[in-house]
Amino acid sequence: xxxxxxxxxxxxxxxMRGSVVREILKLTEQPDIISFGGxxxxxxxxxxxxxxxxxxxxxxxxxxxxxxxxxxxxxxPLREMICRHSARYGIVIExxxxxxxxxxxxxxxxxxxxxxxxxxxxxxxxxxxxxxxxAWNAYQAEYINVPMDEDGMCPDGLxxxxxxGPKFIYALPNFQNPTGVTLSLERRHELIRLADHYGVPxxxxxxxxxxxxxxxxxxxxxxxxxxxxxxxGAPYTGNIIYLSTFSKTLAPGLxxxxxxxxxEVIQKLVTAKQGTDxxxxxxAQMLAYDVAHGGFLDQxxxxxxxxxxxxxxxxxxxxxxxxxxxxxxxKPQGGLFLxxxxxxxxxxxxxxxxxxxxxxxxxxxxxxxxxGTGHNTARFNFSYCNEATIEEGIRRLSVALRRFMEMQxxxx
Amino acid sequence: xxxxxxxxxxxxxxxMRGSVVREILKLTEQPDIISFGGxxxxxxxxxxxxxxxxxxxxxxxxxxxxxxxxxxxxxxPLREMICRHSARYGIVIExxxxxxxxxxxxxxxxxxxxxxxxxxxxxxxxxxxxxxxxAWNAYQAEYINVPMDEDGMCPDGLxxxxxxGPKFIYALPNFQNPTGVTLSLERRHELIRLADHYGVPxxxxxxxxxxxxxxxxxxxxxxxxxxxxxxxGAPYTGNIIYLSTFSKTLAPGLxxxxxxxxxEVIQKLVTAKQGTDxxxxxxAQMLAYDVAHGGFLDQxxxxxxxxxxxxxxxxxxxxxxxxxxxxxxxKPQGGLFLxxxxxxxxxxxxxxxxxxxxxxxxxxxxxxxxxGTGHNTARFNFSYCNEATIEEGIRRLSVALRRFMEMQxxxx
Numbered sequence: 001x002x003x004x005x006x007x008x009x010x011x012x013x014x015x016m017r018g019s020v021v022r023e024i025l026k027l028t029e030q031p032d033i034i035s036f037g038g039x040x041x042x043x044x045x046x047x048x049x050x051x052x053x054x055x056x057x058x059x060x061x062x063x064x065x066x067x068x069x070x071x072x073x074x075x076x077p078l079r080e081m082i083c084r085h086s087a088r089y090g091i092v093i094e095x096x097x098x099x100x101x102x103x104x105x106x107x108x109x110x111x112x113x114x115x116x117x118x119x120x121x122x123x124x125x126x127x128x129x130x131x132x133x134x135a136w137n138a139y140q141a142e143y144i145n146v147p148m149d150e151d152g153m154c155p156d157g158l159x160x161x162x163x164x165g166p167k168f169i170y171a172l173p174n175f176q177n178p179t180g181v182t183l184s185l186e187r188r189h190e191l192i193r194l195a196d197h198y199g200v201p202x203x204x205x206x207x208x209x210x211x212x213x214x215x216x217x218x219x220x221x222x223x224x225x226x227x228x229x230x231x232x233g234a235p236y237t238g239n240i241i242y243l244s245t246f247s248k249t250l251a252p253g254l255x256x257x258x259x260x261x262x263x264e265v266i267q268k269l270v271t272a273k274q275g276t277d278x279x280x281x282x283x284a285q286m287l288a289y290d291v292a293h294g295g296f297l298d299q300x301x302x303x304x305x306x307x308x309x310x311x312x313x314x315x316x317x318x319x320x321x322x323x324x325x326x327x328x329x330x331k332p333q334g335g336l337f338l339x340x341x342x343x344x345x346x347x348x349x350x351x352x353x354x355x356x357x358x359x360x361x362x363x364x365x366x367x368x369x370x371x372g373t374g375h376n377t378a379r380f381n382f383s384y385c386n387e388a389t390i391e392e393g394i395r396r397l398s399v400a401l402r403r404f405m406e407m408q409x410x411x412x
Numbered sequence: 413x414x415x416x417x418x419x420x421x422x423x424x425x426x427x428m429r430g431s432v433v434r435e436i437l438k439l440t441e442q443p444d445i446i447s448f449g450g451x452x453x454x455x456x457x458x459x460x461x462x463x464x465x466x467x468x469x470x471x472x473x474x475x476x477x478x479x480x481x482x483x484x485x486x487x488x489p490l491r492e493m494i495c496r497h498s499a500r501y502g503i504v505i506e507x508x509x510x511x512x513x514x515x516x517x518x519x520x521x522x523x524x525x526x527x528x529x530x531x532x533x534x535x536x537x538x539x540x541x542x543x544x545x546x547a548w549n550a551y552q553a554e555y556i557n558v559p560m561d562e563d564g565m566c567p568d569g570l571x572x573x574x575x576x577g578p579k580f581i582y583a584l585p586n587f588q589n590p591t592g593v594t595l596s597l598e599r600r601h602e603l604i605r606l607a608d609h610y611g612v613p614x615x616x617x618x619x620x621x622x623x624x625x626x627x628x629x630x631x632x633x634x635x636x637x638x639x640x641x642x643x644x645g646a647p648y649t650g651n652i653i654y655l656s657t658f659s660k661t662l663a664p665g666l667x668x669x670x671x672x673x674x675x676e677v678i679q680k681l682v683t684a685k686q687g688t689d690x691x692x693x694x695x696a697q698m699l700a701y702d703v704a705h706g707g708f709l710d711q712x713x714x715x716x717x718x719x720x721x722x723x724x725x726x727x728x729x730x731x732x733x734x735x736x737x738x739x740x741x742x743k744p745q746g747g748l749f750l751x752x753x754x755x756x757x758x759x760x761x762x763x764x765x766x767x768x769x770x771x772x773x774x775x776x777x778x779x780x781x782x783x784g785t786g787h788n789t790a791r792f793n794f795s796y797c798n799e800a801t802i803e804e805g806i807r808r809l810s811v812a813l814r815r816f817m818e819m820q821x822x823x824x
Contacts, residue, residue, distance in 0.1 A: 040481055052468060056464060056468055059467060064455035067463065068458070102693075134686060135688070138687050252481045253477075277518040279667070283663075
């Protein structure tokens with residue numbers, strides 16, 4: 001008699017667990033909870049009218065094409081638009097350097113599929129983006145953690161990490177998820193130099209690059225690398241695989257992102273994507289192109305910057321006002337998140353239970369550490385709630401925190 | 413000095429090759445070629461007006477929600493609609509038994525991700541769907557081929573195949589891609605019995621079940637299995653994982669399909685999908701629901717059936733008229749494809765080169781054989797071209813075939 005396959009299946013797939021972030025998001029779906037937990041863009045900045053106009057125009061002008069199968073590489077006018085846009089930031093590429101993906105999460109999955117065999121090492125920041133680990137755990141990656149400070153990934157640990165022969169370095173140089181920290185220009189040069197020296201590619205994940213609220217733009221790794229190679233306008237052939245997305249500038253519900261890489265790498269990713277989902281929704285790609293081309297995106301990003309910039313200021317001010325002096329937090333110049341460090345004695349997951357009683361939530365930081373540390377840290381999103389709600393949420397959290405610390409004091 | 417990573421990358425990914433079908437599709441993109449090669453639905457049956465109404469309604473009524481992130485499981489009203497629809501075919505399921513995927517190709521990829529470890533065996537029909545092998549090659553599956561005849565997969569070989577401990581059986585019971593053959597009811601019962609005996613799940617891929625042009629509907633494996641288990645209306649807990657899609661009944665450019673399975677299997681697939689693309693386009697899901705609910709899909713499928721049914725008749729008639737008596741072909745009762753067997757001496761890939769000179773194309777059958785056989789077979793799509801074009805295409809092919817056979821005669 002065989003064991004039922006469902007039972008064997010359950011045992012074999014035990015390793016695959018759901019995301020803590022998603023489970024907490026479910027917990028905080030009650031409408032009276034103020035959640036700083038998700039990474040959601042504010043729905044009030046979605047350009048709904050522009051999408052309505054575009055959808056009608058698209059279906060009238062190209063209806064059958066928008067509903068039909070299309071090529072794996074992605075809608076060519078959209079890839080050409082990405083090339084034009086990239087050129088303004090010093091990234092000289094052709095459509096052959098671009099693959100449209102079903103969100104950045106798929107870009108991470110496809111990179112895992114072509115790069116990672118079971119037991120392979122990859123270098124990540126400590127902490128790093130949870131979704132990247134979710135993608136690569138499925139391919140049984142092992143993580144080498146490089147510590148971060150207020151200038152991003154510390155180059156000290158990097159040399160030793162690269163001697164271990166990792167398949168790639170994964171970096172979020174701008175307003176990192178989860179910490180909000182930006183990698184300094186000096187360290188960008190050093191990272192590129194080391195990667196080149198060891199012949200290891202860098203995956204540069206840049207979902208928030210457009211969302212800077214103060215300070216000066218720092219050139220992306222791919223632009224710096226291209227500049228250093230000085231190819232006189234030839235398409236990119238360097239060490240960097242660059243990812244970006246329309247989720248934070250246009251709308252995440254379309255699931256549209258892209259990968260920039262040397263053409264031979266794109267070809268392998270295309271083959272992997274064929275077997276993974278054939279191609280990204282034709283309709284979504286043509287719709288995004290219809291909305292975004294002709295300068296709309298630039299104008300729209302200004303609206304987002306103004307709104308999120310104000311919310312960031314509101315969150316920093318509320319933390320200054322309500323949090324006790326034992327807490328520290330980052331002051332990001334852009335993006336969607338900031339990072340709080342509680343006193344060593346405060347377990348942020350335990351505190352979350354008290355916080356939810358006060359109807360406020362965040363994501364405990366430990367989920368972002370490949371090595372399971374970071375018990376006293378937390379990620380706060382400042383893009384989703386408006387300014388008044390942000391202040392109220394931070395006030396509620398300070399109440400929960402005071403009670404939590406008093407309870408600890410009583411116990412100790 | 414290290415080897416450049418791009419060089420090592422090229423070596424390591426050599427195993428991953430593009431699909432023959434897609435390469436041929438590219439070759440036949442010239443507008444004067446009549447292509448029976450693709451698996452494209454006819455764009456003239458796409459309900460473009462219904463999509464335009466739905467898109468406007470959706471953005472006016474639920475704009476921000478349609479553009480926002482959503483849950484991995486899929487849009488609940490769409491899953492509920494799938495449950496209602498399935499119930500009419502004897503498949504009693506709850507939304508917890510349904511996962512929305514980014515096309516059936518993603519369903520195949522996710523199943524590979526949760527079931528297949530390197531070297532695992534899976535049972536497939538011989539020939540089988542090329543896209544399934546593309547999905548599972550990435551996970552290093554090994555294939556056990558079970559021969560087919562005009563009644564589908566032969567049960568004779570199945571017993572021996574199941575003794576090898578495969579992870580699952582993959583079957584396309586209705587109008588199979590590539591052969592167009594339908595698995596008989598008797599063999600469906602036998603397949604279910606054997607799978608149950610050996611405790612091996614069956615993946616039932618059913619993209620064309622709705623597209624029957626003659627004969628009687630045969631109950632799906634999942635409905636037969638549920639019936640046999642007689643659970644008095646309780647949600648499905650059996651041996652079958654059922655796949656279907658909106659690509660053939662609504663529009664493939666949306667990339668929308670679904671998996672039906674026991675709830676604990678769906679949960680694992682949800683976790684895998686989280687790491688793969690987070691969720692399928694919210695906008696595409698809500699749009700499909702808006703178009704399809706309230707009976708539209710049933711009405712629209714009738715239009716498709718009438719059109720494709722007539723095209724199938726046209727292709728069968730043209731083959732009867734133009735093809736020499738040495739050729740045989742299947743007479744599918746539904747679906748998009750039929751299957752031609754040339755004389756043993758005709759290599760269908762070599763013949764394709766001659767066919768393209770005559771401006772007509774098909775897919776050589778060998779791509780659909782996991783064991784690389786089938787050199788003298790070919791898949792013909794009859795859904796994409798209209799009736800006149802089908803006749804002209806088959807006529808052209810008969811010219812190419814005559815010349816090819818004469819050349820062979822001269823050589824021999």
